[in-house]
Amino acid sequence: MTDAAAAASETPLIAARGISKSFAAIEVLRDVDLDLKHGEIHALLGENGAGKSTFAKILAGVHRPSRGTLALNGTPVEVPNPIAAQKLGITLIHQEPISFPDLSVAENLVLGRTGGSPLGGVPWVEMTREARRLMDLLGVKIDVTRPMRGLSIADQQMVEIARALASDSRLIIMDEPTAPLTPKEVETLFTIARRLRDEGRTIVFISHRLEEVRVLCDRVTIFRDGNKIATETIGNLTDADIIRLMIGRPLREFLHKTRTSIGDVALKVDNLTSPGLFADISFEVRKGEIVGLGGLVGAGRTDVARALFGVAPAASGTVAIDGKTVSIRQPSQAIDLGLAYVSEDRAVSGIFRTLSVEENITAAVPKQIAPGGVIRRAVEKALASDSVRKLRIRLASLRQPIGELSGGNQQKAILARWLLTDPSVLILDEPTRGIDIGVKAEFYEMIGELAASGRAILLISSELPELLALCDRVLVMSEGRLTANIPRADATQESIMHAAVPRTRVAA
């Protein structure tokens, strides 16, 4: 931040005090105090789920805080919704901007401005001129009369920034804006961000990329587990400091590892490549082994899992199961070969919400329950109730719609479904996301037991303590590539994070 701007205004633009936020019973943000000064670029850093995005969304009126107060230039304010935020001069720029794809760029810029009669004419000429002026101000070349659909993400972000300027926003929040951009686009974005800062506007920049934060930002605030850990001038912190502050939580007590005897190679992957998603992925998982796959969200871990399972087959590379090279083009082949995939987002690709628990559990084994195409109710019921007992799924009735169960019990039911196929290789993608601590512990035990019974397990997880406690080895991916293969003895939070954080070269 420039000295002039600091002198001009001692009162911070935003003063947040005791901001807390709970969703259902889970507190995701706890008593956050934070000042945003005039004319600074302020980075929010933290692991996934640390609370930085929630905080940003509270500023922008997307969420309302459960407790706490906000002051704008020293005056207490309420930000009940995004429109109120816009009127206060606060704009949130989403990573994938919200727009009206069928309307023109110029229309997207002015839509929603209040005042005037609904039957008032749309001043096409002035609107277009104003839109061009804003684009010129940003120094970007976008035809403002073309429809929004088909614009690159970078250009859509520019339109959003132009919108912020149109409403003369004093605070512009960018939520991981650079993730979908090319290096050149990142450079353009940074140039514009600096110019806006020099005009005295404040920019909040959320990113995982330390290099970018270092190059662009004046100050940084680090979040962890819903708490604000520190706010510092960026020059006062080393990368190692930042990573330590981001992850420095104690290992949870209940995580313990049951040793297993490790056997032959069950899954071998060589040079698996899918352009744009991941490249040159090679690793193996042995029978009885739990191999972790760590990295940040978007590093390509789920894409690898989807490729292995035949959901979105890779372009090149080989996969061998039990020493035999196989070609998996669709999930049914994967299932026949003894693979199972518990997907990341159970609501989207895991459960059949309106079907019963019983039907969900037996969904992957149609041949067992319906030889010849006719469902044997007795067999279905026996298989399902057996699973429910083994996995301690808590439910009212087998005929209950699975959507009524808690998240943890839904997840158990999905695991039960895959166990019925008697898989030799299990891919678990964020299996404990969003489930409560008690059920989590049960899950860890189950994963240990599955490995002990000789299955090979690939565990994708963003929770470092989970990887450290359960895995025999931890692979780490960053931006579509494997960056580390860390044996259990050497695996620490620091070593995993160092391999996970992208080191993008950015021109200063």
Place this chain on the structure above:
Amino acid sequence: MNALKTILLRREMGILVVIILFCLAVGIVKPRFLALDNFRTMLMLVPLIMIVAMGQMLVIIARHVDLSVGSTLGFAAMMTALMFKTAPDIPWYLGFLVAIGIGAVLGFMNGLTVIVFRLPAIIVTLGTLYLYRGLTFIASGAKQIDRQFIPGPLKAMSANAPNFWFPWILIIALAVVLITYWFANHSRLGRQIYAIGSNPVAAPLRGIPVTAVTLTVFSISGALAGLAGIMYASRWGFVNPSNTGWGFEFQVIAAVVIGGVSINGGVGSVLGVVLGVLLLGCVSSALPLLGIPGTVQSAIYGLVIIVALVIDQSVRERGIQALTTARGART
């Protein structure tokens, strides 16, 4: 970007191609089809569909649908005709206010139900399709209002006026088209309709009054169906509780969809819908001329709709890449 290329890439080109090909093909078999005389016959077939299609277009752009327009038309026509029958002294032109008003109220009820109960419009208006038709039967005692009760000047509006080449109902339809064109493209409210249909999630975040806009759109659709109701009485000189407007919604929706309005909302143009209506008019007038028996006409009609959509789709896919880089093509 040169102007000609912009025109050729327009979304509506596909349907225009279909119309020209169809007319040429029929004209080769029956040269009389291309005669001025037949052109006028054809034009008399379209004003009612045209008017109702304008309202339906707005509803579909907002990502809803109005299946009740045929019944709304029937009810408004019946109530207006009943008024003429019971109070013959009322000035005939007040019938327009009554019909439009009744239509607007029925449309408003559709919109209100959709908003308040958060039900899909297709379900709500399927219900009111039968409800409004039922009310028509109740109000009329299931009896037709015959020719002698419809005011003479009203019926005259569908005849060729001596000074004009076009009858009045065509001029009204044309006026509705022009007003809708202005409304859709040049009014703030019109733009908001496109925005809501294009991204319903974002619309409230951008401060668009979604409830008010939705109610307005359904009210407009109902009002235009009401207007078409009194024009039905003018055109045919009677109102029948079971025939008037029966099945009309499907012709209207067919015309709107053929005209390139996306059933997913956000996309559609007045020009396209006008062409869609004209295509249906061409087909309707060609079939009897070609001597195709009445029993087969329905099937051919349906076939033409599908073929038109297929041709339109392929023309559009070829132009789509260029379209997205061309300047905002809508209008």
